[in-house]
Amino acid sequence: MNDVRIPSTATATPVRRGIPAVLAGVIAVVLTAVTLVLAPGAGTSAQAAGSWTSETIAGMNVRLYVPTTAPAIADGRALMVNLHGCVQTNADLQGAGNWQATADDYGMVVAVPAAPGGGVIAGCWDYYDANHSRSNPARHDDNLLALVDALLARSALGLDADQVYLSGLSSGGGETMVMGCLAPDVFAGIGINAGPTVGTTSSQISTVSTTKAAATSTCTGFAGSHTAGFDTQLTSVVHGNDDYTVNTGYNRLNAEVMAGLYGATATSPVTMSTLPGTSTNGSGTVWSDAEGPRVSLLTNTGLGHNWPAGGGPGGRYIKASSIDYPRYVTSFFFAHNRRVSGTTTGTPTPTPTPTPTPTPTPTPTPTTAPGPVDCWTTTNATHESAGRAVSYGSHPYNPFYALGSQDYLGQGNTTVTSVRETSAGVYRKVSVC
Structure with missing residues (x-):
């Protein structure tokens, strides 16, 4: 069994600026349409080697999993930061996100932060609009960068700065794309799960309301002087065909935007039956450049607006009957990371x-x-x-x-x-x- 330690986290940060009323209305609709099921306690594994802790880092409550297994790449441990969606909490992803077994297998540290100050409303990350920067204290971006910096500075963790990854669902998926654009030098890989495209507003989740050209311009504008990071960054996109919360067209657009930035033009299909998970039906595409895969897009049949855990107890916006996305996205990043000098054990x-x-x-x-x-x-x-x-x-x-x-x-x-x-x-x- 895991030793799950949840210390008191009474310290709170001021609530960020208010969310536009239209997003509040959308979330209200979601709340009335979905039965909110609290996730069970932390997941367990017969081979569990590490433990979960809870602490405040960079103004956020962070659930941190540190394995005791050796890192899969000799350069050091990878760090996966995982962002929850609206209504969902970081405790939900700790308990049912199905990260632990994969983290143990790869010797990877997993950090699951809660949106600062309770989020803009109902726990949402403020992914929307085009006024993001690395240092704007009114947005969530600086908190996430500070979290990465704080963990990299902990020598006891043995983290490798070239193996820092970010993933998230819904508003967390939108924020993941924002951060991948804002700091491509920091994040070697981003995993976008049903996230709206960069530059869209909070009222545009139900209809694709931007273009590849506009989103590409927004993304490179966020990167500023750090666009060289796109040369070695990876992107994975996943969503369900039954998602009626965020328009599914955003997912292909997200993949195409990042593939364009990477210069990855060759495409090949994914054999879904070979993927890990409990229900892997669907379709997929990989975009590659001359050196190999750079972008992956998976559409999971039967998946709604959920985190595809692919196992475990399931929970609030978490589906157990799906692709095992934690294992898939981790293996995709480890297999194709262009920044590491070491090799997988x-x-x-x-x-x-x-x-x-x-x-x-x-x-x-x-x-x-x-x-x-x-x-x-x-x-x-x-x-x-x-x-x-x-x-x-x-x-x-x-x-x-x-x-x-x-x-x-x-x-x-x-x-x-x-x-x-x-x-x-x-x-x-x-x-x-």
């Missing part, structure tokens, strides 16, 4: 390493000698055809994952990896057979 070199014999040794089928019969060293494509791995996208940019464990095996059909079957149908990546 156990990840092989990009090209096969033949044995130093005078003549090549052909391997038309998976070889196990001299290793045990439950371990194989061969190409990712062969692993997939043998039912030991899954992939999505197109060669050479298609990432592979070991079946059952979702261990990342690198990208490309010809990459050679070793996997061991640890139990029936569960394969784990190993350094050597």
Whole structure:
């Protein structure tokens, strides 16, 4: 069981400026249409290695998960900041967001802040309009940057500044896009879940009310002198086809805006059945540049205006029957991060390493000698055809994952990896057979 510690957090920050009346009206409609179910307590896992704490950082109550497992990349631990939606709370995401297992697997710290001062209304983040800056104390942006700075300064956490990620639902998704535009040098990856596009107003959630050109201009304007950060940033967008709160057209627009900023023009489909989660039906697209994937868009069939937890108890605007988005977005960021100098633990070199014999040794089928019969060293494509791995996208940019464990095996059909079957149908990546 987790040791869930929730110390008193009596300190409060002043409430931010008032929200426009029209947004208050929209939220009132949502409140009357949705049964508010308080999320159960913190999630548990038989393999839980870390613990949740609660403290005040940068003027916000922050639920912080720190694993004791080793970081997956040798450079240090990744940091994932996760933003709740309106009406929802950070306690909801702590208890039912399904972050813990993924955080343990990747050795990743997860920070779930509450919108400062209770949010603009009903807990909303103030994503809207175009007057965002890194230092404006009247907005939420400076609090989030201060949170990242404060956690990076804690040497005991061992965080790597090149592995700072941000994700969020609804107003938290809109704020995630704002921050990705405002500070592309800070956030190596952003995960936008049903968020309105940058530059829109609080009254425009039900209709797509901007264009790719306008949003691109707003985004680059937010970045100012930091536009070079777009050269290495990643974006993941996810939403449900049953979302009737935020217009679903914003999701493709968000993906297209970021792909345009990144110069990612090649597209390939996502094989949804290979994704982690309890209900993965839907469709997806990956945008790539010459070096590999940069932007991912997933549409999950049957998902409404919810955080797609893909497991756990479910809760307020959290759906358990969905893609496991915490695991998906984390694996997408770890697999394609352009800023890290290290490599994921156990990840092989990009090209096969033949044995130093005078003549090549052909391997038309998976070889196990001299290793045990439950371990194989061969190409990712062969692993997939043998039912030991899954992939999505197109060669050479298609990432592979070991079946059952979702261990990342690198990208490309010809990459050679070793996997061991640890139990029936569960394969784990190993350094050597």
